[in-house]
Amino acid sequence: MTTIGQLVFSGILIGSIYALMSIGLTLIFGVLRIVNFAHGEFLMIAMYGVWAITRYLGLNPYFAVVAVVPAMFLFGALIHRLIINPGLNKPHLMVVFATMGLSILMQNVALMLFSADLFDVPPMLGGRSFTIGPFYAKPELLIGFAVAVACTLALRFMLNATYLGKAIRATVQDGEAAQLMGIPVPRIFLVTFAGGSALVGLAACMMMPLFSVFPTVGLNFVLIAFVIVVLGGMGSIEGALLGGICIGIVQSISSYYIAPAVGQMFFFILFLLVMVFRPAGLFGRKGEATIGIND
């Protein structure tokens, strides 16, 4: 019983960190209606950034937030300006392939710069664990969980209560009408894309103490992120958090009782099952996946 409890507990913690990584993707999808296939590579360069700051400035990886998040915001704005925006009025496919090309480009530039070696940062507190009631947890996981929950709440508050949030929601509901009401839709797209990229930067700061970074690290995580985003209902922020936690629990239980590799297979099968029976995701609106988005 305690084993199951511990597995679920660890699953929730790791899942929340996966969710943090997926929130940016779901935000971009929800507003711009595009899938950024280079999302994993955004995570990868942000992780290299955190690693470099820790390695060369000797700072704690969590302090890297100050530099990495704004840098990723600017990077996102640049990519939006150069690649996403020119592709928005073209067929949906063009953005898919352009971001795919970007992902290949970034992966291989990283391979040339950093080689295929794995880079780590030293663990906090010498790798010791806390005990909370009957459960054990790494401090890195607890920090990640707290940041993920705080980030979800803050984003929800921002979307509901601020002018920018209202403008974003208006753009999602009806872009043309929003434009006519004086909302600068192109700028909303820019801010959303850059903001989604900044969130990946934040996720990278939380993940760097837990995972190694290497040029193709993004591919592993982006597949998990896609699964989470779809599970949660594409574009739903709370959905992404819940989806992430589901995936975390499935992964930790199946890798303990079966085998780590099979754990991965489980969530792809889960993903396909959701696509078959609830294409709008567990928490998404009905009809989302079947209506012709961006067709």
Added chain:
Amino acid sequence: MGVAPLGAKARASRWQLMPGRGTVSLFELVLLAIFVALVAIRLPQNLQDVVIQTFLWAGLALAWNIAGGYAGLISFGHAAFFGLGAYTSSILSVNYGVTPWIGLWLGGLLSAAFAAMLTLICARLRGPFFILSTLAASEVIRIGALNWATLTGGAEGFAILPIPSVANMIFASKTPYAALILGYLVIVYVISKVVEGSRYGFYLFAVRDDEDAASAAGVNPLLVRTGAMCLSAFLTAIGGSLFAQYFLFLDPTHVISPELSFQFALLPALGGLGTAIGPVLGSIAITPLSEMLRSYFGGGAAGLHLAIYGGVLVVVMLYFPSGIAGALERLVYRGKIRHDRAP
């Protein structure tokens, strides 16, 4: 079909300078002649290898294009079909002594059956949802192949003993491989041309461009889509078997990788989606370049060829969305009107 402007005289001839739907063009014949010459003349081994890979990738890109270009079913899971084909024929030949000449058809059928299942499941999904589902399905196959080690050799890989004989489909020199794979390319190309000129091809284009209108006109979108996916998977699997016979080594992380699926999709995107000549041009532009860069720079600049590839792809997608084929066509037909082509 494009509507010819009033007064323009439609050309009666089915012979054209540039490739079009349902016609045979001078361009294609010249290209074929060059390909045959490349097989026939005695090139150095490393160049022959580049030629073989260019043919193989062109064939695979064409196979992907039947689903992705003609039917609009953008799949990032074709590596699963490729892997199923490669593993089926190899396992049958190594473990059960079935010649790959038979095994490749069985791999193709298995793959087509899997494709039918996948399409029936995912057919109602659109855009990114369909793409991600195919990606997930191919990951399931990859992880399955990795863990079913008694059958596939798992992560250690599956080696085919190099005993040259025609029955084993293993040859001592590269020339028969080049001829075999050129044969594959030509067959896939002819199938593509027949499909795009046929009634079925028009059903595909109709479903791709406007599903509601197509089904109102009496086309069954599900049936049409499933057919395209099965044909595409079948041809991809045969390419996989040929790949296995040429390289004689398979492992799941390379043969069923998402990267491989992306490659299948990106070559047609680069060359010109939904045209038969596009995927071939894409492979001619990219495969020799990446092979040369790989051999010149070796380990010194690992990733350089793919970095260039990625950069080129971004630029092409943004500025030449109809790919190399479209750019070439614009160059040749500057200001002139073509009658044999849909707008």
